[in-house]
Amino acid sequence: MDETADNRDTTAALDAPAAEHGDAGPTDAALVARVREGDDPAFEELFNRHRRRVALVAGRFFRQRERIEEIVQESFTKAFFALPEFSNQREASFAAWVARIAFNTCYDELRRDKRRPESPLSEVSEEEAAWLAEQLADETAGSDIEASATAKDLAGKLLSRLSAEDRLLLVMLDVEGMSVSEIAASTKWSASKVKVRAHRARASLRRVLARFL
Amino acid sequence: MAGTQRQRGLTDERLDQLGRVLVRASAADHAEAEAVASSPFLYARLRARINAEAERREAGESWRVLLGVFWRSAPAMALVAAFAFLLFWTATSPATLTPGVLSDEAFLGTPDAGFEHVVFAERNPLSNDEVLATILDDEEREASR
Secondary structure, eight states: HHHHHHHHHHHHHHHHHHHHHHSSOHHHHHHHHHHTTHHHHHHHHHHHHHHHHHHHHHHHHOSHHHHHHHHHHHHHHHHHHHHGGGGGSSOHHHHHHHHHHHHHHHHHHHHHHSSOOOGGSSOOOOOHHHHHHHHHOOOOOOOGGGGGGHHHHHHHHHHHHHHHHHHHHHHIIIIIIIOOOHHHHHHHHOOOHHHHHHHHHHHHHHHHHHTTT | OOOHHHHHHHHHHHHHHHHHHHHHOOOOOOOOHHHTOOOOTTHHHHHHHHHHHHOOOOHHHHHHHHHHHHHHHHHHHHHHHHHHHHHHHHHHHHOOOOTTTHHHHHOOOOOOOOOOOOOOOOOSSSOOOHHHHHHHHHHHHHOOO
């Protein structure tokens, strides 16, 4: 529970620069209105405010710099052409709107990944399997292993075995600390579908991990 | 039985706990994301991409406009084609054709009695010099009389 709260703090901290900009200069809504009138520097200002947040969303799913940059560019390109559809009243904020676009772009990229053949790099080595079995057997092992390089590599390999939907949901729940209603708003799924999918995602991850018991 | 279920419950709980840790571990590395976010030419590359996308959409849009024009003109073209076919059909139908319509008489006209029709079959028309020479010859002939 505390970990989720920490994640919420991290997310809030990531949005903090945008809020600071909002206090100092024109609001995001004002900048959006200027972009609609053809003011390119206003879009650059919006980009500079939210680029870090979008890069961090992409970094939740991908670790290679090229892929993160691809997601950032794709997300802002989609946002630029979808600006006429953006409504400040309907959306919570421009930051939430652009983050939703970033999540959807990551989701599309994950789905494309699943269609590609499995890379040999995604195979779990014997050492990693032994490490995982040890962690599973050790009741006291906890969040302290998050920072270890083995955990990061292994997590990437194990999560690549999940479906795009499962991975998206687990990251939104466990990393972003989003609620069911927030996920439903972001993915345009119903709340009940989010709950069912979250249950299935946890079961899928358990099955993947259980192979190493 | 209850013991096995309890054991299984504990295992699921442990798996969920480790699963959460691994999911967070996979997303914990911010170094690459920070590096991308602070890249100095990121906006220039994004702008180039937006321009390329805008050109692509414009090209797609012009094709759509052409297709729309064709789609709207298709009924009119079909109507004209149908009208032309009807005209051709009525003109060539046996009921409207009179005998000898396509004969030489139809082309040259029916000769009236008492009049002589001259048909110039010469392909090359007379030149001005030839006409002048003919007139001068006629005048010389008149003068010599």
